[in-house]
Amino acid sequence: MEKNIPTLEDLARLDREDPLNWTRDEFEMPTIKACGGEGEGEAIYFCGNSLGLLNKRARQHILEELDVWSTSTVTGHFKHPHNRPWKHVDAPLTPHLAKIIGAKEEEVAHSSTLTSNIHNLFMSFYRPTEKRWKIVIEKGSFPSDWYAIHSHPKLHDKVLSQEQIDNAVIGLSPREGEETLRTEDILKVLEDNKDTIAIVWLPLVQYYTGQLFDIATIAPKAHEIGALIGLDMAHGIGNVETKLNEWDVDFAVWCTYKYLNAGPAAIGGYYIKTRLDDGGRRLAGWWGNDAATRFQMSPDFQPTPGAKGYQHSCTPVLSSIPLLATLELIDKVGFPNMVAKGRQLTGTLATLLQASRYYVDAKDDQSRVGFKILTPDAPYRGTQISIAITPEGKGTMPRVFSRMIQRGVVGDERQPSVIRLSPVVLYNKFEEVGKTVQTLELALKEEEEWQKNGGDVDVKDHDIISKE
Numbered sequence: 001m002e003k004n005i006p007t008l009e010d011l012a013r014l015d016r017e018d019p020l021n022w023t024r025d026e027f028e029m030p031t032i033k034a035c036g037g038e039g040e041g042e043a044i045y046f047c048g049n050s051l052g053l054l055n056k057r058a059r060q061h062i063l064e065e066l067d068v069w070s071t072s073t074v075t076g077h078f079k080h081p082h083n084r085p086w087k088h089v090d091a092p093l094t095p096h097l098a099k100i101i102g103a104k105e106e107e108v109a110h111s112s113t114l115t116s117n118i119h120n121l122f123m124s125f126y127r128p129t130e131k132r133w134k135i136v137i138e139k140g141s142f143p144s145d146w147y148a149i150h151s152h153p154k155l156h157d158k159v160l161s162q163e164q165i166d167n168a169v170i171g172l173s174p175r176e177g178e179e180t181l182r183t184e185d186i187l188k189v190l191e192d193n194k195d196t197i198a199i200v201w202l203p204l205v206q207y208y209t210g211q212l213f214d215i216a217t218i219a220p221k222a223h224e225i226g227a228l229i230g231l232d233m234a235h236g237i238g239n240v241e242t243k244l245n246e247w248d249v250d251f252a253v254w255c256t257y258k259y260l261n262a263g264p265a266a267i268g269g270y271y272i273k274t275r276l277d278d279g280g281r282r283l284a285g286w287w288g289n290d291a292a293t294r295f296q297m298s299p300d301f302q303p304t305p306g307a308k309g310y311q312h313s314c315t316p317v318l319s320s321i322p323l324l325a326t327l328e329l330i331d332k333v334g335f336p337n338m339v340a341k342g343r344q345l346t347g348t349l350a351t352l353l354q355a356s357r358y359y360v361d362a363k364d365d366q367s368r369v370g371f372k373i374l375t376p377d378a379p380y381r382g383t384q385i386s387i388a389i390t391p392e393g394k395g396t397m398p399r400v401f402s403r404m405i406q407r408g409v410v411g412d413e414r415q416p417s418v419i420r421l422s423p424v425v426l427y428n429k430f431e432e433v434g435k436t437v438q439t440l441e442l443a444l445k446e447e448e449e450w451q452k453n454g455g456d457v458d459v460k461d462h463d464i465i466s467k468e
């Protein structure tokens with residue numbers, strides 16, 4: 001597999017010629033020091049899959065809201081000098097969100113946080129019967145999803161026997177020796193349990209492996225067997241092409257602090273396909289009531305048709321409005337252009353990783369110092385590539401990870417052996433991809449020496465970024 005391996009000069013040229021290279025200036029880039037490393041200058045932040053960076057306009061929006069709070073006080077709900085009355089603070093967000101997820105505006109609501117939204121939607125759409133009560137989820141799912149899903153069958157103990165509750169969750173796992181799920185295997189589980197599955201719950205992009213699921217193929221099968229399909233889009237939204245209507249997804253949730261840069265623990269959102277909203281079963285609150293009559297304070301609950309009818313509380317302004325900055329930026333750039341650049345950035349990362357002398361493939365000795373790649377090849381991934389540092393365990397990964405941090409490369413670690421690297425379209429550069437791989441190689445080289453010498457190498461002796 002001899003691909004053209006780009007040099008740092010090639011990558012710098014790609015950055016200069018990149019029509020989207022201006023968007024980086026919209027963000028506040030962290031310094032190496034602030035990220036825990038040593039040296040001057042900006043860190044290489046490849047952790048936007050976990051917490052997106054601060055958009056400069058988001059800072060401005062928050063300051064504006066503080067000023068409105070200070071000066072307009074309660075009237076800010078209705079009259080707002082920046083035309084964002086708090087009563088409808090989600091109004092400018094909804095059209096953008098609908099566009100990037102491929103849905104109608106009335107199918108989108110901006111509310112609460114991701115896990116609470118899972119509970120909200122499961123209260124409405126998980127309606128188990130004695131015959132059909134099971135939920136499909138990956139065994140390796142994000143723990144919050146796993147806990148949330150397991151809690152729902154227990155709420156139906158009048159309908160389900162204890163044995164049914166105990167068997168309600170079908171956990172999907174990859175084949176022996178494989179890291180990610182095969183679509184054909186998922187389809188087979190659906191077929192094998194076709195009379196008992198109520199809901200298929202999957203991520204759009206898997207948080208740990210970076211796998212992008214083939215929802216266009218899985219959703220029709222879920223419907224064929226009479227189940228609903230719901231998606232966790234935490235790592236998908238703002239990252240990969242998303243066509244909820246076209247794929248015919250029933251419901252979905254997301255957070256906004258990852259690829260949408262809305263800030264730590266910012267507000268989440270959800271999607272409900274129009275045909276699912278039967279006007280009935282839900283957890284109700286005044287914000288789900290029709291906006292036109294909400295302030296009449298009537299005792300009769302009249303839900304807003306569509307997803308917004310499933311909201312509970314007034315929308316948190318300070319954790320919502322930072323989102324506007326990135327949504328407007330995405331609109332300016334064009335989401336398809338972002339997705340295309342994301343493929344190119346991540347494709348470059350994959351090429352450089354696979355060309356590294358530290359790359360360990362399935363046929364190699366798994367006990368040598370190096371890394372495996374967990375993430376599938378394009379097109380089954382977003383911008384994130386997850387690598388597992390070898391030999392696994394033995395504290396190898398944390399040492400390698402901290403050497404990278406020391407030099408200003410910020411990925412994130414997942415014990416025991418995984419490092420996730422996500423070059424984010426809106427603020428990362430091609431050149432950073434090259435430097436990240438060099439830094440990883442250096443950290444691994446030091447690990448080789450460390451293991452050979454029984455553990456004493458002065459990591460500060462090398463600094464590849466200042467040397468090149």
Ligand SMILES: *Cc1c(COP(=O)(O)O)cnc(C)c1O
Binds near residue numbers: 142
């Ligand atoms: C980030 C993430 C969450 C976080 O849930 P919160 O309720 O926002 O804390 C949940 N599930 C997945 C898959 C995630 O990636």
